[in-house]
Amino acid sequence: MKEQLDELINTVVKNDYCIGCGICASIEGSPLAMKLDENGKYKPLMNIKDCMDEINIDFLSICPFSSHSINESELGKKLFDDYEGISFNEYTGYYLKNYAGYVKEGDFRKKGSSGGVGNWIASKLLQENLVDGIIHVKPANQKDEVLFKYQISCDNDELSKGAKSKYYPVEMSQVLKFVKENEGRYALIGIPCFIKGVRLLAEQDEIIRERIKFCIGLVCGHLKSDMFAKSIGWQLGIEPKYLKGIDFRKKLENRLASDYGVEVIGEKDGKEVILNSPTRHLYTTNWGHGLFKYNACEFCDDVLAETADITVGDAWLPEYTKDSMGTNVIIVRNPVIQQIIENNKNKLWIDEISVEKVYQSQAGGFRHRREGLAYRLYLKDQNNEWRPPKRVKSNNNLPSKRKRIYEERTKLSQESFKAFKAAEQVNNFQVFIDYMDPMIKKYNKLSAPSIVRRVLSKIKREILRRIGR
Incomplete structure (x- = not known):
């Protein structure tokens, strides 16, 4: 057990690939505890000297960024491959149906970041007695040192307090311990790597497998400190x-x-x-710009929470973005949730969309997590540095401009932490701006579309306007 912990710390944690999910610290008897580091990111720290021998969980196989854990496609196959009508795509993972839509009933859409579908599904799971509680992120108590943390809601009033996206560090160790200690059926709402971690834990932990019945995934750009x-x-x-x-x-x-x-x-x-x-x-x-981004996010290839029973996010498509109230992109993988949607279509506005449309709704994220990741892996391999194994293969075959763009994005993220601490030292935010401005201007100039692309884009917008789309 000590060897597993040493390898986890020396590979994932010390090389800054830890996403701070808290899975490793949730295990009974774990010598790890989750703490915010100097950069405002959760990391596991040793809180006792020796690991307890009776722990029977493999720490390395439950970490979403370990070299010993199975990938999202393998997990998805175990979870969803037997469902009738299931399909697979390299970007979405497994899926039954894909939609764009929003909630028409109640104030789910008004209170949500986008179309309100995520909290609505959670509400339906409670209403139809499929779960007893929803594990999700809500504002913390005033006595807490953080603004948000994972909590459990058992009714719609409490559930609504967790509506909207929180671009903020959270961890799950305490709430997973609660689940282990308290009988019940739960649904978890989380970002892709957190859900992957819980699915990995459920492979070894029968109680977690029995009690967490559903996972609702959130489309993720990256996690912030x-x-x-x-x-x-x-x-x-x-x-x-x-x-x-x-x-x-x-x-x-x-x-x-x-x-x-x-x-x-x-x-x-x-x-x-x-x-x-x-x-x-x-x-x-x-x-x-990716300021204050967890480094682990630079080495993730799961945009759409492929191990979740349903994934919701923003439908960043021109036919939907004009509506300021927001529209969700929705990927359904579990037939129970698909049936909930079918039974409540009068309470939703939904439009079935193709896999291609799903991809287009998150095209920028996929480029960064697939094309950009391939180049970042190449750079690590060239330097003989440890990095997590990914489904994307290491690749240097990119135009030089794209390489520079990805290099500058990484630099912006890394330097933003230094700049913020420098500003804090003198209590002056302008110090942050002065520090970052030359790098941001360089990146903006590098990533700006060419004149030809701008002209073509303008012509396309005008054509679409004239045909009324």
């Missing part, structure tokens, strides 16, 4: 230590769905204030 939330509050006038709450996805009426806002709660000049802004006005919210 707590510096992301702090940077937003700081730009709006709330110093990091005084930030008390944040809404990362505040819908703005009569704008594109992608043009949303952010709202923060905190203390300013001795008074509690609520401040907001469109995210496009803020310096750190360009998702393509």
